Amino acid sequence: MSEHESAVYGVGITLLPQIGPTRAKQLLSCCGSLEEVFTLSRKELMAKPGMRPQIVELVMDYRVRALEEAKRELDQLDKTGGRCLWYQDMHYPKRLKECEDAPMVLYYRGKVELNAPFVVAIVGTRRATAYGRAVCEELVEGLQPLGATVVSGLAFGVDAIAHRSALRHQLPTVGCVAHGLHTLYPREHRSLSQEMEHHGGLVTEFTTGQRMCAELFPMRNRIIAGLADVTVVIESDVKGGSMITAYLAHGYNREVFAVPGRVDDRSSRGCNELIHRQVAEVYLSPTSFLEAMNWKMGEKPPLRQLELFASLSPEQEQVRRSFEGRQVLTMDELTQLSGFNLSQLSGLLLEMEFEGMIRSRPGNCVELITYQAQRSPVKR
Secondary structure, eight states, X not given: OOHHHHHHHHHHHHTSTTOOHHHHHHHHHHHSSHHHHHHSOHHHHHTSTTOOHHHHHXXXXXHHHHHHHHHHHHHHHHHTTOEEEETTSTTSOHHHHTSTTOOSEEEEEESOOTTOSOEEEEEOOSSOOHHHHHHHHHHHHHHGGGTOEEEEOOOTTHHHHHHHHHHHTTOOEEEEOSSOXXXXXXXXXXXXXXXXXXXXXXXXXXOTTOOOOGGGHHHHXXXXXXXXXXXXXXXXXXXXXXXXXXXXXXXXXXXXXXXXXXXXXXXXXXXXXXXXXXXXXXXXXXHHHHHHHTOOTTSOOOXXXXXXXXXXXXXXXXXXXXXXXXXXXXXHHHHHHHOOOHHHHHHHHHHHHHTTSEEEETTTEEEEOOOOBSOOOXXX
């Protein structure tokens, strides 16, 4: 299957109605490959272990239309200078992939490195005070020696301050938006977004033509939280997008920091609550932040071994043992060594890739992941 065909199928599965990220992964796990989702007959789909009849009917009713829409989407994306990353793509952001509700497809524009060694999400109120601005700018300046990537939501206030500070200090910065790449919200940040495309870029899970609406912001916020090692809340009231992002990051077992403020200051009530509830560590200065993260200047993040193979099924363990000290095998080699037929093996590999144990490589190859996570927990 060519790269273009894979992209069409990848986008197509996101366009099936009532098939969100979780169901899409289940569907792929049952079928074993993207291609089979769209090419198997109704009878063949029904015969797949674990396949639910109502899902089969949804696929059969809408898959032709979904593929047609996917082709149009990719054409439009190409015209706007955008590209897409499929969940199984080797360049899909690894941090985001660890999140159960990670989108199956990301659309992006610019020079985006989503797997940079250090990634910090900075969020906060749209009505930043002078205090919040000063703290945000000082934090970004403190990240400069690390070359950290700054992620935010391109909104007014703290988001824009974070993006502009990153550009001023020559740090890559990524804006996560709640709409398709054909437009921009807010429009006032058009020039900012264009500058960001040369030193980072824009990312979204929404297709071309999807306009901004308030209901999409929480979905956008989970991507901000999922892309980063740590989320820093500069200023926030007790309700709002920044608080949602903080709780999402906490739910993903990512580090969260919040800037404390006066108890009677509305702009700090949310931050104070995050600290009080022990959702967030107290942010005091760039130096203390970097010490807490155990990030040292001029070094890559300390390595912490991932417990990738702690709960393998017997079948998955059989696949793992097939590598026998080798890191990369072709599908033909893996089929022969594992003893599974291609259909069985495809389903097992998909499950293992979702769990971060293997990754697909060019040339119909599979890589066993033995890397270590480039993150270190906050020192308690």
